[in-house]
Amino acid sequence: MDEAVATVKKTPAYRNRLRALELERSGGITNKKKGNKQMDKKTEEDLSKELDLQIKGAEKPSVWELIGVRFVLLPYTISKLLLWSGHWYWRYNMKKAPYSWEDASYLTQKSLAVGLDAWMSIDESTKEDLVRRHLWEKSNLESYMAEIRKESKRRR
Structure with a gap:
């Protein structure tokens, strides 16, 4: 440090x-x-x-980051994941409910392969635009990526 x-x-x-x-x-x-x-x-x-220096990644690990503690918490983590997956499947596959804003944001973030920190730093208007494009659908993502490539070539 x-x-x-x-x-x-x-x-x-x-x-x-x-x-x-x-x-x-x-x-x-x-x-x-x-x-x-x-x-x-x-x-x-x-x-x-x-001056307060905040260097990310240089701090000492906390107790919760230790492997032993994570191993002890593994059953809890797996059960929480299964519950979340079951809820997701029931809500969106069985009931065919429309995606909530948070879930649509999550799907957009994952389809763009953007980390949580990077996603949080994007301004709200850009997030809204990305979510409205339904980028979790493959055809929409491909057209968006083609649009981005075309834009970057035009800027050169």
Whole structure:
């Protein structure tokens, strides 16, 4: 973790965030003598303590991520999955109910092979457009992908 933090502290983006925090603290007044040169080490350390670094994947694993705990929870996980699958089958295959917004979003996300984090970062209007296209149906997905390819060729 310390190695990851040290690496991040060397990046220009981190330096820019430190300078922005320094300007915010000083009220927008910079030291004319130093100009855009390196800030002194003491100021950098003080500001560095205030900046909250969130490095994804570098944190220590929690107890719930351990293999033994997952093995103990396996029967619960399997039963929950079977219950969800049975509910899905009953609702959409037997009763032929229309997909709810959440289920249609899930199907769209899976058909596009987009991860949950990436899906959550997409703006709502784009999500609505993708869901309305019924991309979980193979023909609609193929036409959408052809449209995307044509658009990317046009941009070149």
